[in-house]
Amino acid sequence: MTDTTTITVAGDDGYDILVGRGILDRVGDALPVAARKVLIVHAPTLAERAGALRQQLLEGGREVLLAEIPDAEQGKRVEVAAFCWQVLGQADFTRTDAVIGFGGGAVTDLAGFVAATWLRGVAVVQVPTTVLAMVDAAVGGKTGINTAEGKNLVGAFWPPRAVVCDLELLDSLSANERTAGFAEVVKAGFISAPEILDIIEADPVAAVDPHSAGFRRCVELAIEMKARVVGEDLREAGLREILNYGHTLGHAIEHAERYRWRHGAAISIGMVFAAELSRLAGRLDDASAQRHRTILESLGLPTTYRAGAWPQLLATMQRDKKSRGGMLRFIVLDDIARPTVLRAPDESLLFAAYQEVAG
Template structure:
């Protein structure tokens, strides 16, 4: 078991390689009321695993991206109100990134902020969504446009959850791990390149090392720039085009799948602008394909993607900017990218 400390608006521990049930029992010991948010798909596993303590109530929420809606939020507020939740009570979100995103946001907004703990159950949740304090929901105008910075009190990572996630969700989580490799820790790329997807899934040791390395990077960046001013932008590598594609696909693509295509786009854009070598661009294609992630998107989608790109939080007015690389572990900003440059680059990521 290893503990990584994240210094955000409050300091909290991320415990990796633990038994979540023991950690959960400790968490609830000194709380009057605890609500456990869980998506429908995991409800049976969670209910069967936790002690029937009388201070714990379970609230089942919808599964997947549709859960990050105002309707789910209202349902949670209603539950908290009916059960008289106060500032000394606790919310525990057990699930993938969608569950921790909405759980954290509900905790941020109830009484202007109650404590919450994340128990991520997908790889994407463990290495990314549950770390960093960004919480929120989607709107018709884009992903995560409504939200708040509200760090959990603790993040509990038990790899046992990964045994039941689909290969597709494991791959989607690997996209964020690989992103950390490109922006800050090339050792991650070496570990991934040394195995097939199936070998990685079956290796507790390699998976744990990748989780620890990815969290260390996210934790460090978040510690330097909690509120997303400047330094934290590097974590958005692949996300400008990725978010547009994710929204355009109407969430048929997993977040990580869209980010994989977005990273290819960012690498190809950097090559087009003459700042990144063809060899590193090729490494993007190879490693993402090896992890069975998509690297292309429909050639017909560009006219609809362009307005979505302008919604991205890294856009400034009508000027587009992208996080790019000039080398491995050397992120930079590409400012004032023109529509022409986007069109030319997009041709390289189409089917």
């Protein structure tokens, strides 16, 4: 019998997140019984696996279509969403039918957005295939696409019907891909679950090995943390904002790199920046700030960025969806697992914090 962990997101729009190895056969059970038609949205690299999932669902008596979209952030464009809407329209999808997001974070973001907007909302089941998607993008109901002005500026809150995290899907990922995704796991450790940090410090190599007990424990802890937070605050009215730790600068770096960087690499630098901002604001001790660098570097993640990029990064952050009324907001730490909001910090403080990550 497959060892499956079930993590539940509470609330009116609650759902289960399944974590285990070899559990793709659970996807059909996660779909609404009334869904006769299903669209599987996937990246090109997953065409063969998406075809196998389609065959599995066909055998269950459903009509199943495939929509292959560009890989990574290139898939999160309005033109790609429009292509999916066209597929749904031509196949006469109704409000009882469903969408499956089968891929990394960009795919689950796009698939969720398509589901949220088709007929004002149809069911979506997320089947994340990367570490990043499992612990972050696929959980929580945030969906979105990018524009020329920034990342995820257009989107909707649309909780999935279920999330199926089959750890076997991670076996084929490169070590770099797994490590980049692990940045979001580290984030969970710093804002809520310090056991994650202890596991990484004990053995950084084993921590990112998808066959190790430590890896699975870290992933489950990160998912549990996010499930708890989004269950209390779906629409980011309060508590959920802590999940943005490292993301304000991280998203600006992604934008500056035209989304050619892996998300986790940018967020890694963003977390070091947030830690230094916390330290310089008199909230976080030196050792805890240094712990960010030590852990992230032990995983091979970057902790510095271009010195001359600050003016461009600041301008992008000021357009960020996390700013309110033109006022910048940063999630900082008063201590490990004690996140809080720093509102409208002085630009000289921000610049000083950036100097600590400027390489």
